[in-house]
Amino acid sequence: MNVNTLFSKKKAVGIDISDRSITLLELTRDSGGLYITAIGRTDLEPGVLERGEIKNAEKLKEAIVIVMDKASPQPIKPKRVILGLPEETIFSHLAQIPPHNKSERLERIQKIAEQSLPLKSDDQIIATRIFEETKERVQxxxxxxxxxxxQEWKELLAEINLTVEAFDAQSFAVWRGFSLEFQAKAVCVIDIGRTSTTIAITNNGNQYYTRSINLGGDNITKSLMESFQIPEEEAEKKKREIAVSSKDEKSFLSFQKVLDPIVNEARTAIEYVKGKYNIELEDVVLVGGSSQLKGLVDYIKFNINKTVHLGSPRVSVMRDREGNESSLENILLYTEAVGLAIKGLGGKLADTDLSFMLPEEEVAMKEEERKQQQEEEGEKEEKTTWMKEHPKEKQLAVILAIGIVLLIGAFWYRSKQREDRQQKQQITLEDILDQQTVNIILPLAVNKAAYTENTVRGRVPSNSIEAAGSYQQALTFSRSLIEQEVADGEVLWSEPLNKLDPSKELTFPISVQWLMYQQEDVDRLTRQAIRENITDREFIIENILFEKLEATENPSVTQLIGTATISIKKKPVEK
Structure with a gap:
């Protein structure tokens, strides 16, 4: 027996399937740590998969088999895989309930899921995590x-001899696949893929917000195609070669058309989590294939006013069968697949996270764990006998064991520091009956003469730009100046009121008008508008998002048009 066999080598395979691509990654863990032993990736043609729903099973199976066979540096032939589910197929709710007996918890969880999640009770596979449990409440x-x-995914993969060990959510896998430096922080993750973008906010492993929107790299390509009247291949090349904040006006506006809704959604998410959970974000992390666009980090940093990083996966080293190591190119494409494979390897980071399992798989998994425990106990007895017969090797094993103990101690100390840094969130919310999104139209007065108790108070400041190299530079400079004038309690509208025409030659000086309005008035009038329709229950306004302005017959009054997300309490209005 060789001393190296004291440390077992374990492999796991993560499979990330989106509407337009399939990514497979085999991850290995041994005494030297984690490393990638094989990867495979291919594009999916449109129509095979749509928002996580299988549309052409035969083509999908064929594509998965091809990826496994053509993986590098050798084919991937797994029996079990961890499969990532698109964020559009996952529904979540963070609930606050009173203290209760543990025996009641399952019933309470099922009730929360039935009332808050848009799935029929007999079609739900539920996963849960306790964020906080005190004498006053359970979050x-x-x-x-x-x-x-x-079940559809399980049966499809079974037809190509693959067993799904666990189903995982895209946002969970991406977080797990991160570099460890971000996993103990409050971070906003913006995962920009080809057809969609997922925004998730996580604090020390607990996910407080997630939303997926149908905008991604393909939309930028289409925007460039339309602006320049060029074919798709040329637009793809242009997208990769030019910077987001290009001096070319057409290019800049093509990027802005897609990126601004993403930035606005991320900004809204950050403000929502700060207001509701008192969590101040430390960093924004960009992942996904389309996050590698030139200048994107600076663009989002400027618009969100947070520290922005290009995320790096926890594992980026490839090792072949001969032990030769190399760094992977385009590693950001594999962040989710890395996180999925880590889930398959087990350990603290994977075992404390969430995953979805069909009931029969859960029973089988427990039986597998029982057998594995028996095997480990048998190996332990074998190793004890071997050490008695090999005293020199025993000394080496003891040294290695001491090293491992020291390493575990270091990780424990680091975890303890994280716990000491983390402040418990004190949230006093009622148990929620329902959550709704309602349309909101609020009148906004832009001068004092038009102010009334039924209007949002606003104002229209302006500045003059004497010189700039381009439309984008003029707009950026104007916004940076106007942001210094925003008073406490005021909100700055995301776009100038007098939009400049980038197709025309700029003539300086340029006057740029902006809109500011009082958030206090928005909150008050929104509550009044909702109360007119919901008279019998208390409610909480979770989020207000305005999408556009609309003129009225009165030039001093415009309309804010958008939506409000509300949580309706079980507690009736006190008469």
Missing amino acids: IFVTATSRKRL
């Missing part, structure tokens, strides 16, 4: 996906 994260959809 519990409830997430669910469709049983029918999981």
Whole structure:
């Protein structure tokens, strides 16, 4: 027996399938740590998969087999895989419930899922995590996906001899696949893929917000195609070669058309989590294939006013069968697949995270764990006998064991520091009956003469730009100046009121008008508008998002048009 066999080598395979691509990654863990032993990736043609729903099973199976066979540096032939689910198929709710007996918890969780998540009770596969449990309350994260959809995926993969060990959510896998430096922080993750972008906010491993929007790299390509009247291949090349904040006006506006809604959604998410949970974000992390666009980090940093990083996966080293190591190119494409594979390897980071399992798989997994425990106990007895017969090797093993103990101690100390840094969130919310999104139209007065108790107070400041190299530079400079004039309690509208025409030659000086309005008035009038329709229950306004302005017959009054997300309490209005 060789001393190296004292440390078992374990492999796991993560498979990340989106509407337009398939990524497979085999991860190995041994005494030297984690490393990638094989990767495979291919594009999916449109129509095979749509928002996580299988549309052409035969083509999908064929594509998965091709990826496995053509993986590098050798084919991937797994029996079990961890499969990532698109964020569009996952529904979550963070609930606040009173203290209760543990025996009641399952029933309470099922009730929360039935009332708060848009899935029929008999079609729910639920996963939960306790964020906080005190004498006053229990804060519990409830997430669910469709049983029918999981069954479809299970049967499809079984037809190509693959068993799904666990189903994982895209945002969970991405967080798990991160570099460890971000995993103990409050971070906003912006995962920009080809057809969609997922925004998730996580604090020390607990996910407080997630939303997926149908905008991604393909939309930028289409925007460039339309602006320049060029074919797709040329637009793809242009997208990769030019910077987001290009001096070319057409290029800049093509990027801005897609990126601004993403930035606005991220800004809204950050403000929502700060207001509701008192969590101040430390960093924004960009991941996904389309996050590598030139100048994107600076563009988002300027618009969100946070420290922005290009995320790096926790594992980026490839090792072949001969032990030769190399760094992977385009490693950001594999962040989710790395996180999925880590889930398959087990350990603290994976075992404390959430995943979805069909009931029969859960029973089988427990049986597998029982058998594995028996095998480990047998190996332990074998190793004890071997050490008695090999005293020199025993000394080496003892030295290695001491090293491992020291390493574990270091990780424990680091975890303890994280716990000491983290402040418990004191949230006093009622148990929620329902959550709704309602349309909101509020009148906004832009001068004092038009102010009334039924209007949002606003104003229209302006500045003059004497010189700039381009439309984008003029707009950026103007906004940076106007932001210094925003008073406490005021909100700055995201775009100038007098939009400049980038197709025309700029003539300086340029006057740029902006809109500011009082958030206090927005909150008050929104509450009044909702109360007119919901008279019998208390409610909480979770989020207000305005999408556009609309003129009225009165030039001094415009309309704010958008939506409000509200949580309706079980507690009726006190008469």
